[in-house]
Amino acid sequence: MKLALSTLAVALAGMKPLPDAKNPLTDEKQIAKQYKRWRIRMFSGMYVGYVMYYFTRKNLTYAAPSVMKKFDITMGELGTISSVSYITYAIGKFLSGIVADKCNIRTFMALGLIGSSLVNLFFGFLPSLPLLTLFWGINGGLQSMGFPPVAKGLVYWFSPKERATKWTLWSSSHTVGTAIGGIVTGLCIAIGDWHAVFYIPGIIGIITGIGLLFTLTDKPACIGLPPIEVYKKDIIPIKKQNNLFHWQILTKYVFGNPFLWSLAMSYIFIYYIRFATLDWTTKFMADRGIGNARAAFLLSSMPLVGTLGGISSGWIADRFFKGRCTPVNLIYLFCLIFSLVGMYYFINATTPIWIMITFLSLVGFFIDGPQNLVGGVQTSRLTVQESVSAACGFTGMFGYVGAALSGFGVALLVGKYGWHGFFVSCIISCIIAMFFIALTWKKEATDIKLSQ
Numbered sequence: 001m002k003l004a005l006s007t008l009a010v011a012l013a014g015m016k017p018l019p020d021a022k023n024p025l026t027d028e029k030q031i032a033k034q035y036k037r038w039r040i041r042m043f044s045g046m047y048v049g050y051v052m053y054y055f056t057r058k059n060l061t062y063a064a065p066s067v068m069k070k071f072d073i074t075m076g077e078l079g080t081i082s083s084v085s086y087i088t089y090a091i092g093k094f095l096s097g098i099v100a101d102k103c104n105i106r107t108f109m110a111l112g113l114i115g116s117s118l119v120n121l122f123f124g125f126l127p128s129l130p131l132l133t134l135f136w137g138i139n140g141g142l143q144s145m146g147f148p149p150v151a152k153g154l155v156y157w158f159s160p161k162e163r164a165t166k167w168t169l170w171s172s173s174h175t176v177g178t179a180i181g182g183i184v185t186g187l188c189i190a191i192g193d194w195h196a197v198f199y200i201p202g203i204i205g206i207i208t209g210i211g212l213l214f215t216l217t218d219k220p221a222c223i224g225l226p227p228i229e230v231y232k233k234d235i236i237p238i239k240k241q242n243n244l245f246h247w248q249i250l251t252k253y254v255f256g257n258p259f260l261w262s263l264a265m266s267y268i269f270i271y272y273i274r275f276a277t278l279d280w281t282t283k284f285m286a287d288r289g290i291g292n293a294r295a296a297f298l299l300s301s302m303p304l305v306g307t308l309g310g311i312s313s314g315w316i317a318d319r320f321f322k323g324r325c326t327p328v329n330l331i332y333l334f335c336l337i338f339s340l341v342g343m344y345y346f347i348n349a350t351t352p353i354w355i356m357i358t359f360l361s362l363v364g365f366f367i368d369g370p371q372n373l374v375g376g377v378q379t380s381r382l383t384v385q386e387s388v389s390a391a392c393g394f395t396g397m398f399g400y401v402g403a404a405l406s407g408f409g410v411a412l413l414v415g416k417y418g419w420h421g422f423f424v425s426c427i428i429s430c431i432i433a434m435f436f437i438a439l440t441w442k443k444e445a446t447d448i449k450l451s452q
Contacts, residue, residue, distance in 0.1 A: 015103040015111070018217065021224035035231055038223065042105075042157050043166065045215040046150045047173050049109055052208040053146035054177025056116045056201045059185050060136065063124075066194035073129055081133050083404070085140035090400035092144030097393020100148035101386060102246060106216035110209045112145025117205030124195035147396065148389035155380050155388045156219045159232035161323050164377045168314030171372040175307045239384060249387050254394055259382045259440045263374050264398040266436035269429035270374060271402030273336070274367050276410050276426060278302065281360070284419055289349035301357045306364030313369030314377065324444045325378035329370045329437045333430045336366035340430070344423040374437065375399055382443065 025031050060067070060081070068078055100108050119139040126132050150170065158166045181201070188196035217223055220231075229236050244252070254260060281302065285295040309332070317328045339362035347356050375395045383391040413421045 014107045017102065018104045018106075018219070018222040020219075020221040023224060024221070024226070025224040031225060031231065034223065035220070035225055038217070038220070038225070039157055042153055042216060043170065045212055046105075046109070046153050047170055049113060049208060049212050049216075050146055050150060050170070050173040051177040051180065052113055052201075052205050053116065053143060054174055055181045055184070056113070056120045056205045057139070057143050058178050058181045059120070059197050059201050063185060063189070063194050063197040066189065066197075067132070070194075071129055071132070077129060081129075081136050083407070084133050084137040085143075086400055086404060088137045088140035089144050090397050090404075092141040093147065093400070094390075094393040094397040096144045097148040097151075097390040097396070098250065100145075100152055100389035100393075103149070104218040105149040105153045106213060106218060108145060109149040109216065110212040112142050113205055113212065114209035115145075116142040117202045117209060119202075120198045120205065121202030122199075123202075124198040144393075148393055151376060151380065151392040152389045153216075154376075155385055157228060159228050159234035160236060160381060161234050162232070162318060163380065164314035164317035164323055164325065164373065165311075166314070167377045167380075168310045168312075168369075168372045171310050171368075171376070172307045175303050178303065236385065246386075249384065250390055253383045253387045254391050257383060257391075259443050260379065260391055260394060262436045262439040263379055263382065264395045266370075266433040267375050267395050267399040268402040268405070269433040269436075270367070270370050271399035272406045272409070272429050273402075273426050273433075274371050274406075275403045276406040276422070277363055277367065279406060280410050280414075280422065284422070285347060287419065288347055290347075298353070298356055298360055301361045302364035303368075304364070305361035306368035309365030310368040310372040312365075313373055317373065317377070323377075323381065325373040325381065326437055326441045326444050329373055329378070330434055332366045332369040333434045333437070336363065337427050337430050339363045339366055340423055340426050344419070370433070370437075378440070378444075382440065 025034065064078055067073070096108075096112075116139050119135050119142065123132070123135055123139075126135060154163060154167050154170065184200060185197040188194065188200060220226065220228060225231070228234070278299075281299055282295045285298065290298070313325075313328050313332060317323055317325050321327050339359060342359040343363055346359055376392060379391050379395050380388045410422055410425075413425055417424075
């Protein structure tokens with residue numbers, strides 16, 4: 001017990017914000033050199049770290065048939081494991097966001113990954129369904145420690161006018177992590193050891209987590225660098241009032257921020273579309289007479305092209321709208337409506353494969369843009385630096401409400417109204433999301449004018 005308490009005390013002490021350097025750099029050439037080096041280092045570390053977060057989260061999907069056979073469990077019981085993980089992740093993302101704002105990026109991100117990796121290390125050898133559910137729920141909570149420190153890192157190391165591009169580029173780590181997970185776990189299953197689907201990511205994750213402790217740092221001031229807005233000659237859209245305590249900052253700039261509430265509400269419907277189209281399209285294609293193997297191949301185009309959609313949305317925001325996200329989100333969601341209509345009418349066994357891939361790709365492209373911008377870049381622009389992790393955790397929590405609705409909600413809709421009802425619900429979700437996002441138009445425009 002003493003050892004456990006001592007370990008916990010050391011971990012908590014290690015998560016405190018790193019102190020500012022005693023001798024700040026003053027030479028402009030040296031500042032430029034160090035900023036270039038550390039920006040690459042921070043971005044790379046956060047990217048690789050989050051790839052591993054996804055690697056240790058999505059592997060259960062690939063091992064699902066083996067787990068079901070081993071423990072003789074039903075689809076419903078397997079779904080319970082996933083649902084518990086979604087719930088703990090959603091709640092944890094919000095709580096982690098609040099905590100991460102008062103911790104250092106390096107230790108917070110590393111400890112979450114190491115903890116999740118330890119769960120993976122032993123998960124395949126657990127003896128019963130209740131234990132599987134419990135530990136995968138714990139994994140969901142630990143996984144929630146990945147995004148908040150990244151949000152904080154992107155805000156402190158990249159200026160507002162370049163943030164959309166860098167943020168959406170970093171967001172491709174989701175797809176890379178899922179792809180790597182699919183390849184590695186596929187090889188593990190092919191050689192006949194499904195347990196390796198968990199303990200191999202666990203081992204790699206622990207190594208990566210330790211690596212993060214030696215790669216990342218905290219704010220630029222910790223290594224003697226000026227704030228990013230000073231270095232880039234940029235202006236932060238929103239600055240906090242002086243002499244506010246952390247809870248007062250949260251109350252004023254997160255919980256009492258009507259624009260964040262608008263984004264959070266829109267995120268419910270964006271995530272509903274994203275998860276509904278990803279999780280149910282193979283079933284939709286099967287009902288249209290498309291074989292399982294062909295459907296799986298076709299579906300892969302959605303997340304792959306979606307990555308390009310996410311990256312391009314950030315570039316467009318920075319290049320043409322001075323970092324504003326509202327116009328880009330509205331354009332993408334408007335185009336998404338027509339992509340969904342095309343998907344409904346042209347995905348069937350008689351349609352040429354290139355047409356099916358086109359519409360699946362368009363849906364992935366136009367949903368990933370808002371998914372990346374709303375819960376990350378735009379959220380960070382509508383709050384202060386000191387509460388960005390909490391704000392992103394706040395909108396992210398609402399997003400997973402939409403993810404949960406896309407499960408049982410779609411099942412009920414299709415059962416009662418068929419696939420027509422499914423696509424109508426996605427189109428209505430687009431319209432509602434556009435409405436809530438449009439409420440932030442004037443606020444973003446005002447902040448841009450003030451920063452010029």
